[in-house]
Amino acid sequence: MDPRINIIEKRLEKVRRLIAVSSGKGGVGKSLVASVLALTLLDKGFEVGLFDADFTSPSTHRILGVRRLEIREEKGIVPMHVHGLKYMSIVAFSGEETLPLRGADISNILIELFSTTLWGSLDYLIIDMPPGISDATLDIIRLVRRSEFLVVSTPSMLALETVEKLLRLLKELKVPVVGVLENMKMGQSFTIKDRINEMGVSFLGELPFDLKVEEALGDVDALAKTAFARKLAEIVPQIISPHV
Amino acid sequence: MDPRINIIEKRLEKVRRLIAVSSGKGGVGKSLVASVLALTLLDKGFEVGLFDADFTSPSTHRILGVRRLEIREEKGIVPMHVHGLKYMSIVAFSGEETLPLRGADISNILIELFSTTLWGSLDYLIIDMPPGISDATLDIIRLVRRSEFLVVSTPSMLALETVEKLLRLLKELKVPVVGVLENMKMGQSFTIKDRINEMGVSFLGELPFDLKVEEALGDVDALAKTAFARKLAEIVPQIISPHV
Numbered sequence: 001m002d003p004r005i006n007i008i009e010k011r012l013e014k015v016r017r018l019i020a021v022s023s024g025k026g027g028v029g030k031s032l033v034a035s036v037l038a039l040t041l042l043d044k045g046f047e048v049g050l051f052d053a054d055f056t057s058p059s060t061h062r063i064l065g066v067r068r069l070e071i072r073e074e075k076g077i078v079p080m081h082v083h084g085l086k087y088m089s090i091v092a093f094s095g096e097e098t099l100p101l102r103g104a105d106i107s108n109i110l111i112e113l114f115s116t117t118l119w120g121s122l123d124y125l126i127i128d129m130p131p132g133i134s135d136a137t138l139d140i141i142r143l144v145r146r147s148e149f150l151v152v153s154t155p156s157m158l159a160l161e162t163v164e165k166l167l168r169l170l171k172e173l174k175v176p177v178v179g180v181l182e183n184m185k186m187g188q189s190f191t192i193k194d195r196i197n198e199m200g201v202s203f204l205g206e207l208p209f210d211l212k213v214e215e216a217l218g219d220v221d222a223l224a225k226t227a228f229a230r231k232l233a234e235i236v237p238q239i240i241s242p243h244v
Numbered sequence: 245m246d247p248r249i250n251i252i253e254k255r256l257e258k259v260r261r262l263i264a265v266s267s268g269k270g271g272v273g274k275s276l277v278a279s280v281l282a283l284t285l286l287d288k289g290f291e292v293g294l295f296d297a298d299f300t301s302p303s304t305h306r307i308l309g310v311r312r313l314e315i316r317e318e319k320g321i322v323p324m325h326v327h328g329l330k331y332m333s334i335v336a337f338s339g340e341e342t343l344p345l346r347g348a349d350i351s352n353i354l355i356e357l358f359s360t361t362l363w364g365s366l367d368y369l370i371i372d373m374p375p376g377i378s379d380a381t382l383d384i385i386r387l388v389r390r391s392e393f394l395v396v397s398t399p400s401m402l403a404l405e406t407v408e409k410l411l412r413l414l415k416e417l418k419v420p421v422v423g424v425l426e427n428m429k430m431g432q433s434f435t436i437k438d439r440i441n442e443m444g445v446s447f448l449g450e451l452p453f454d455l456k457v458e459e460a461l462g463d464v465d466a467l468a469k470t471a472f473a474r475k476l477a478e479i480v481p482q483i484i485s486p487h488v
Contacts, residue, residue, distance in 0.1 A: 025270050101377075104348075
């Protein structure tokens with residue numbers, strides 16, 4: 001057993017639940033779901049952390065409107081405080097620069113961040129995962145043992161197929177799956193609900209395609225008022241109800 | 245110098261132009277642009293190859309409606325023939341199975357495929373790149389020396405920021421950029437044109453958000469009739485005009 005798993009488990013021992021927001025492919029709204037989920041849980045009175053582990057295209061800092069990413073070190077790394085969330089992102093280290101990281105570098109940074117960040121006591125740590133099945137995904141599954149996956153899809157067949165691959169992998173690795181959210185829903189299009197249920201996975205609901213979200217990026221109050229956020233808030237009880 | 249670069253260059257010596265269709269983040273329609281671009285060039289009478297190098301979420305086989313992915317070996321790998329295209333995809337090897345490849349595995353498969361596939365004589369080889377700046381992106385830049393990048397964005401600020409990162413990296417590495425396409429355009433939303441031009445990169449045009457595309461996936465004739473494909477066909481002359 002990798003000795004770092006013990007260190008990471010110790011770092012996360014006061015975190016009640018770890019929810020890894022994931023997707024089969026990019027561009028389905030994973031970071032948006034992760035950010036708004038974190039804000040919604042906070043609004044319900046929970047203590048919440050958000051960790052942006054999407055190293056190839058980190059975007060939660062844009063969604064939340066974080067202007068300065070500064071971290072303090074103090075026998076570990078102290079997460080930032082953003083709108084009441086404890087927040088950590090690779091951007092705090094990399095800045096806005098081009099970051100052509102090799103897979104092995106990403107793994108090292110990920111392990112480093114998980115084993116040094118002082119999350120303290122939290123009800124929920126939301127992890128914005130890299131899209132798809134990458135080295136970083138496999139690392140998090142291996143190192144952050146208590147993580148439960150919340151998977152985001154769109155109604156597109158192309159997104160669904162990659163989600164099915166991810167779900168098969170998670171099943172094989174015996175990783176718990178909270179369920180699947182269908183984002184960017186428009187009209188009565190093809191639904192992925194049946195295909196998700198056939199795999200024995202909870203279908204949590206549909207989130208609307210909402211043009212207002214783009215205008216609200218960076219403004220958490222405007223974001224909370226979007227149809228997208230209101231619908232997600234309705235679904236949250238299903239996400240946080242004890243996992244079956 | 246990596247000796248495999250010579251082998252790859254020899255394999256590709258009869259390919260007139262190599263166009264790597266890339267994006268800053270996933271889900272912007274990169275694979276759709278790559279597939280429809282390949283079909284449009286074919287329609288104009290060119291000899292065209294399409295290589296799906298998006299190992300983490302290959303989807304061109306779905307877009308083109310390829311039912312059986314079979315390859316033949318004959319002093320190298322013979323690409324499939326799909327609707328007149330020479331076609332190669334990782335799926336020919338991996339099948340529909342979960343494929344949790346590590347970065348180093350992806351690099352090896354990529355090098356293997358580039359150094360063994362017998363593309364023969366082509367006017368254009370379109371490469372559907374992995375999204376963002378990954379190991380595979382860096383490998384292709386290093387190994388496939390004549391590749392020119394065609395970058396796909398959406399009107400979203402989140403997509404644009406990742407595109408700007410990618411463009412900065414390409415500039416730093418002195419990789420030629422054909423230009424940027426703005427996909428999923430709806431109404432008079434925020435335009436990325438000015439920001440792209442400010443970077444000294446050609447803005448090639450806008451492609452509409454088109455719900456018909458989803459229904460047409462897998463049916464190349466239906467695909468060619470979509471507003472998306474018709475608009476892309478109008479832009480193609482700019483893509484294939486001699487690079488400045």
